[in-house]
Amino acid sequence: MLIEKYKHHVFKVTYSVAKNQQEAEDLTQETFIKMVDALPSYQAQGFKTWLSRIAYHTAIDSYRKKKRRQEDLTSFDEPIFQVEQGSSAEAEMLKNSQKEKIREAIESMPVNFRDVVFRYYIQEKSYAEIAFDLNIAEKTVEMRLYRARKWMRQNWKEDDFS
Incomplete structure (x- = not known):
């Protein structure tokens, strides 16, 4: 009823x-x-x-x-299957070697730049997500990335990664 x-x-x-x-x-x-x-x-x-x-x-x-x-x-960190057409073992090894060099270079950065650069470029997070993760303001994230890019231009050479 x-x-x-x-x-x-x-x-x-x-x-x-x-x-x-x-x-x-x-x-x-x-x-x-x-x-x-x-x-x-x-x-x-x-x-x-x-x-x-x-x-x-x-x-x-x-x-x-x-x-x-x-x-x-829609929020996978990395694809489950990575199938690359026409990729040889040598090309894959070179790619992995380059990734490792980049990771090592990031590790050599000052700590306050390293965290922001890693999250922005490697994990591909937004300014807001980084700010939330590190418990800092978005403007601080923006400024640290700006300073990190400046630091990279001064301390790294392109030949270091090839």
Whole structure:
């Protein structure tokens, strides 16, 4: 009886978040399942409001879960399979040797430049991500990268990496 009475209202609430009819229908069903589980905690004040809140939170949780799933699928640090067409063992060895030289050169930098350079160029992180990781301001990241580039021009030669 409760489901028949409130199904349209719950559907409207879930649809306002999901923006997809099929998903809103699924969320409506999930809301009523959660309602049955939560009935013992209902305190007899504004049933429609209480049910709306369950529907809204169910829809928001679903949205967050879907968003997190998309982020997880797109946030690999390195590709799982690296297949390079026409790459010989010699070319691969030279490439790995060059990468190792670059890593060693970065290790030889002053500490405050090293962390920022490694995260920006090797891990390909944004200024904001670096600032968050190092617990510093974005402007500080920008300034350290600027100074690190200046330091690299003064201390490194291109021949060091070939």
